[in-house]
Amino acid sequence: MAEKTGIGSGIVETVKTIVYALLIAGVFRTLFFQPFWIPSGSMKDTLLIGDFLFVNKMAYGYSQYSCPFAMCPFTGRILGDEPELGDVVVFRHPTTGSDFIKRVIGLPGDKVQVQDGILYLNGQEVPQEPDGVFVETFEAQGPAGSLPQCSNPSPGLGADCIKEKAVETLPNGIAHSVLNIGDTRLDDTPVFTVPEGHFFFMGDNRDNSTDSRVAQGAGGVGMVPFENLIGRADRVMFSSAGRSMLFFWTWRSDRFFEAIE
Known part of the structure; x- marks a missing residue:
């Protein structure tokens, strides 16, 4: 009987540890970082x-x-x-x-x-200041296997996919990179x-x-x-x-x- 009690107690402690860990992880994800x-x-x-x-x-x-x-x-x-x-x-x-x-x-x-x-x-x-080009390989990317869009037409698989690059500076002074592929409906x-x-x-x-x-x-x-x-x-x-x-x-x-x- 004592042995069974020990095993049962160990299982209960394991379950409690898992529950506490999940609760802590849930609080951390909710309040701090996701x-x-x-x-x-x-x-x-x-x-x-x-x-x-x-x-x-x-x-x-x-x-x-x-x-x-x-x-x-x-x-x-x-x-x-x-x-x-x-x-x-x-x-x-x-x-x-x-x-x-x-x-x-x-x-x-x-x-x-x-x-x-x-x-x-x-x-x-x-304002935007030209900053060269962004080059990546034309190949399937990520779990979805999507192909990148390029400004150079129809690169073959494994070739360079090129986009124009510029640095845009917002009114508060924050500067960040932006890419351009070509003329699209989103440009106007x-x-x-x-x-x-x-x-x-x-x-x-x-x-x-x-x-x-x-x-x-x-x-x-x-x-x-x-x-x-x-x-x-x-x-x-x-x-x-x-x-x-x-x-x-x-x-x-x-x-x-x-x-x-």
Whole structure:
């Protein structure tokens, strides 16, 4: 009988340890940091497919989307600080429920427009300085096996895929890289006025990004409510160019712990 009691006690202690570990992990994920894996190329070359990062949830306070499965039992936002122009943010899409990562380009009350591929904020051109080209291999990328878009036409598999690169400097002095593939419908937009309590987002890979330039009902992101922001992306922790993070020979060691600008 004593032996059975010992075995039963050991099982109970193991279950309690697992439960405590899950509770601690849940609290940590809810209050502090959420892992995020980059699935697409919309933020190249700032973020690459296969980058792994932790999203800082403390940066903008908390909403229902701070909890897994949006289960936080309140509406609105508490302890909230608004993002700044240029922040790279993970947010919940207002209609599809998917998590997106983009850069804050417009704050509440701002007027945003793109003309000939150049960003204008409140009627003022946001300067871009040419910065050479971004070159990657034309091959399947990430678990989805998607092929990159290139400015050089029809490169063969294994060839160089080239995009024009520039450094864009926002009015608050934040400078970041943007890529250009060619002339697309996203290069010319109407003037958007950002409503109160909302934000305007764009990807750094400007011609290959689903973002606020297209309305939600037309397959885009539209204006994103403050409540839908999950947190700020500050640093790449790990990066893998392969279809799985277990393929160690595809790890990008030069990107480990790299700050996101």
